[in-house]
Amino acid sequence: MPTHDIPVIEGERPLERPRGARRPRRRRLSPPAAVDAGGLGLSGLAAAVVAAVALVVFAIQAPALVRALFLNPDIASMPHLATLLEGAPGDRVVTLSNAPEYESLTILRATAGWGIHRLLWQALPFAMAGAxxxxLARSVWTTWGRWAAATAVATLAVTSEGLRMTLFGINAHAFSLFSVIVLGAVLVAFARRPPRSAVTWVLSGLALVALVAPGTPDLLLLLTGVAPFALAGVATWLLSGDATHRRLAAFTVIVSGAATVLGRLFAAHMRADGIAPTPTFGVQFATTDRLQHNFSLLLDGLAYLGGAHTFGEKVTVSSLLGVVAGGAVVAGFVAGLWFTFTRLHAYAGDRRLARRERPERIAFIVFWGAALGLSVASYLASDLPQGPGTGRYLVPAFYAVAVLLPALAVGSRRARAYVAAGVLAFGVVVLGTHVVEGPEEFGGGPTAAEVSAVHAFVQRNGASVGYAGYQDAEVLTWGTRAALQVFPVYAGFGCPMESCRFPIMTVSSWYRERPGTRSFVVEHPPASFTQLDMLPRGTGKPVAAGQFGRLTVYVFDHDVARDLEAAPAPAQPAAP
Structure with a gap:
């Protein structure tokens, strides 16, 4: 058979390759060189500068940020639970808020005995976010070019206050987000250059299943990572028309299915060990009359991720800047959804167009577009939205927008200018807020000064076991390095007595009476589901009392556990 790489001399027959001879291997361009998106340009250079400044600001503020984060009870609750779970009797029952916390609790329990466990628990979310x-930057670079990578990194590196709660706290959604990123990166890499060895497919699949399976009880990971992974693999094969991507489709489907099944087995194992989520916080579909309300909360949550806390607040310079940042995020979501729909519609309508496109770009668009669409759809259709704070369920969608917008703009100078302007405005506003205001103290728990004062007072009066509202118990225990073991209680919201055992993030043995043990109770008005404003009935007269900022502490000559009622289902549960 004539060959194209062997010269033909005029008047002679073309040479033929000897039988058995190997065809010369074609040189492959390195991934960055294969991208036709050009260099950084001025806007890309500006984005790179924003990202660099963001990293410098972050490095300077990191110690204060860690302290501020762990003053939030939602972030301190998992370390609180893991620390006080050690040494609990075998018949104890652990009640979580929802299933995703299986993964983070397992990691914390495995490292609780290490001498550096507190440092590790604080550093792990930061390391995962950085990795x-x-x-993600490498995945965008190899698919869309340096400009797109710089723009995406600038958007994500500034980390608004709304993002920091999810990224840097020990909770299931931070681990889930990391799994989503890895799934997307592996998919794009294999679409660009499918492995030739079956061993590589198998080992890669096993590694992905091991990473993702523990988090699959989290519906957020299933909807924004596992499902898009399988969908994008199949779509890349069908749209590219390349038989070599049939293996990719099979790989993504098998990995997604295996991770989901093993995740269910992992959840069953945790339940058998007496660790289970409370049924109170199961996710339900929203009623039709709630859909409009959810849409307004969607806008609220998107603005929250942009660093805006402006709805219903007084108009100030700070709030106006928040509107700019939040508006940029909302506009980005709309543009990301539009880009995904129009591009996939074009591929479906013109198969030749799809086959001319590089497979890794198809995989990239389908994966992150599905993550964005499923995230927004599930948010609107569920009962999860409760306020701006539940915008944390939209963080994977925020990441999807951050990588899809540069992809949208790669082929057009005008689009690149618009995207660059939006990213720069967003970055300048958020970074300016960080510099001027410093790290925000999340949540309404006790301050570091209040923790120190309560610790000293209680120890002077011979007590170390206590009870407080959820807002205070988690922070007091973490802030005193578990020198004070404070267990959450609540009043009202279905509690038939003045105080009941808190129904989530607890261990049943915490509320068993310890005879001959002094204890204390912390009041923190005003009363709410997470703040206690009354003493349990029958506690008697305290032997000591003190006021420390917003907190009033009462010390008793017995363990107040005997005066607590078992927790019924709260009448107005908080969002998980």
Missing amino acids: GLLV
């Missing part, structure tokens, strides 16, 4: 950003 995730690097993986």
Whole structure:
């Protein structure tokens, strides 16, 4: 058979390759060189500068940020639970808020005995966020070019206050987000250059299943990571028309299915060990009359991720800047959804167009477009939205927008200018807020000064076991390095007595009476589901009392556990 790489001399027959001879291997361009998106340009350079400044500001503020984060009870609750779970009797029952916390609790329990466990628990979310950003930057660079990578990194590196709660706290959604990023990066890499060895497919699949399976009880990971992974693999094969991507489709489907099944087995194992979510916080579909309300909360949550806390607040310079940042995020979501729909519609309508497109770009668009669409759809159709704070369920969608917008703009100078302007405005506003206001103290728990004062007072009066509202118990225990063991209680919201055992993030043995043990109770008005404003009935007269800022502490000559009622289902549960 004539060959194209062997010269033909005029008047002679073309040479033929000897039978058995190997065809010369074609040189492959390195991934960055294969991208036709050009260099950084001025806007890309500006985005790179924003990202660099963001990293410098972050490094300077990191110690204060860690302290501020762990003053939030939602972030301190998992370390609180893991610390006080050690040494609990075998018949104890652990009640979580929802299933995703299986993964984070397992990691914390495995490391609780290490001498550096507190440092590890604080550093792990930061390390995962940094590694995730690097993986994502490489994936965008190899698919869309340097400009797109710089723009995406600038958007994510500034980390608004709304993002920091999810990224840097020990909770299931931070681990889930990292899994989503890794799934997307592996998919794009294999679409660009499918492995030739079956061993590579198998080992990669096993590694992905091991990473993702523990988090699949989290519906957020299933909807924004596992499902898009399988969908994008199949779509890449069908749209590209390349038989070599049939293996990719099979790989993504098998990995997604295996991770989901093993995740269910992992959840069953945790339940058998007496660790289970409370049924109170199961996710339900929203009623039709709630859909409009959810849409307004969607806008609220998107603005929250942009660093805006402006709805219903007084108009100030700070709130106006928040509107700019929040508006940029909302506009980005709309543009991301539009880009995904129009591009996939074009591929479906013109198969030749799809086959001319590089497979990794198809995989990229389908994966992150599905993550964005499923995230927004599930948010609107469920009962999860409760306020701006539940915008944390939209963080994977925020990441999807951050990588899809540069992809949208790669082929057009005008689009690049618009995207660059939006990213720069967003970055300048958020970074300016960080510099002027410093790290925000999340939540309404006790301050570091209040923690120190309560610790000293209680120890002077011979007590170390106490009870407080959820807002205070988690922070007091973490802030005193568990020198004070404070267990959450609540009043009202279905509690038939003045105080009941808190129904979530607890261990049943915490509320068993310890004879001959002094204890204390912390009041923190005003009363709410997470703040206690009355003493349990029958506690008697305290032996000591003190006022420390917003907190009033009462010390008793017995364990107040005997005066607590078992927790019924709260009448107005908080969002998980």
